[in-house]
Structure formats: C-alpha cells, structure tokens
Amino acid sequence: MSDKKKILRLFHYGLFILTSRGNGQTEPAPYAASTVTWVSQASFEPPLIMIALRKESWANEAVRQSGIFTLNLVGKNKKEMAGKFFKEIRIVGKTINGFEFTLTEKGLPVFKDAPAYIECKTVDRSEKGDHSVIIAEVTDAKLFRDNDDLLLLRDTGWSYGG
Structure with missing residues (x-):
C-alpha cells in the first residue's frame, strides 16, 4: 500500500446512514439509503455540511433528483445497522433492510434506532473525481438521545479511503 493511501486512511470519519428519495421514481426503490463516511461541517452561518x-450510486442519483436528504447518526453499538446499508436496500412496509423508519415532513426516512438526524438541502455540487462532493444546508435537526456515543469508521475494522 502506498504512503498516500496509508495516510488518507488515517483520517477519522463518522458513520452515517444517508436517506433520500427520487422524484416519484420507484426503481431501484422509492427511497435511497446508504452508509456514508465522508461528511464534514463546512460553515457555521449558514450551517453547511460537505x-x-x-457517482454511480442510487443515493447520489436520488439526492440529485430531489435536492434533499437526511443523515441519520449511527450509535456506537449499531455497527450491524451501518453494515446493512453498503449494498442494495430492501423496503418492506415501514422498514428498510429490517430497520424501522418514519418520514420527515419532506418525506425522507429517519430510522428509529438513530440517536439523531439532520435534514439537508443541496446548495452546490462538484463532479471532479469518482465521488460527487455535495455542499448542503442543514434545514432541520432532531436529537432523540444525546447520551449515545457515535460509531466511527476506525471502531469497525472497516476501511474506506486512500
């Protein structure tokens, strides 16, 4: 492994489950849900995240279509949950990949197991590399449990980066 790859893998990332929806699209699913790690706050005023x-993911396409998404924070004891959203999703009733959800006022899934979530609207995007970099304004946030430690990528034994 190159030094560049090793160093980039030293960066610390949280684990989040992004949810979004396409504009009336039902295939591959009416909602998108994906575990994501490359997230950072980018501004205080207005509150922005990156x-x-x-690029080729359904999550990216759903965010492109709707312009909105949620980031569900993942508790430290929910590694199994985070692992279920690296691949295709399966929606059965009010569950996605077996995890119960409710909808925000904008129709975005929020998982009942999430200690908190933020809802965002896209304000800019860059398509320079193999990932779309999205700048989004935080438009809503709910804290359900403030005593939950959050799951970090380094705590899982997984790697994404380099």
Whole structure:
C-alpha cells in the first residue's frame, strides 16, 4: 500500500446512514439509503455540511433528483445497522433492510434506532473525481438521545479511503 493511501486512511470519519428519495421514481426503490463516511461541517452561518457520494450510486442519483436528504447518526453499538446499508436496500412496509423508519415532513426516512438526524438541502455540487462532493444546508435537526456515543469508521475494522 502506498504512503498516500496509508495516510488518507488515517483520517477519522463518522458513520452515517444517508436517506433520500427520487422524484416519484420507484426503481431501484422509492427511497435511497446508504452508509456514508465522508461528511464534514463546512460553515457555521449558514450551517453547511460537505458530503461525498459515489457517482454511480442510487443515493447520489436520488439526492440529485430531489435536492434533499437526511443523515441519520449511527450509535456506537449499531455497527450491524451501518453494515446493512453498503449494498442494495430492501423496503418492506415501514422498514428498510429490517430497520424501522418514519418520514420527515419532506418525506425522507429517519430510522428509529438513530440517536439523531439532520435534514439537508443541496446548495452546490462538484463532479471532479469518482465521488460527487455535495455542499448542503442543514434545514432541520432532531436529537432523540444525546447520551449515545457515535460509531466511527476506525471502531469497525472497516476501511474506506486512500
């Protein structure tokens, strides 16, 4: 492994489950849900975040279509949950990949197991590399449990980067 790859893998990232929806699209699913790691706050005023999504992913396409998404924070004891959203999703009733969700006023899934979520609207995007870099304004936020430690990529034994 190159030094560049090793160093980039030293960066610390949280784990989040992004949810979004297409504009009336039902295939591959009416909602998108994907575990994401490349997330950072980018501004205090207005409150902005930066997120990177693989260009060819349904999550990226759903965010492109709707312009909105949620980031569900993942508790430290929910590694199994985070692992279920690296691949295709399966929606059965009010569950996605077996995890119960409700909808925000804008129709975005929020998982009941999430200690908190933020809802965002896209304000800019860059298509320079193999990931779309999205700048989004935080438009809503709900904290359900403030005593939950959050799951970090380094705590899982997984790697994404380099």
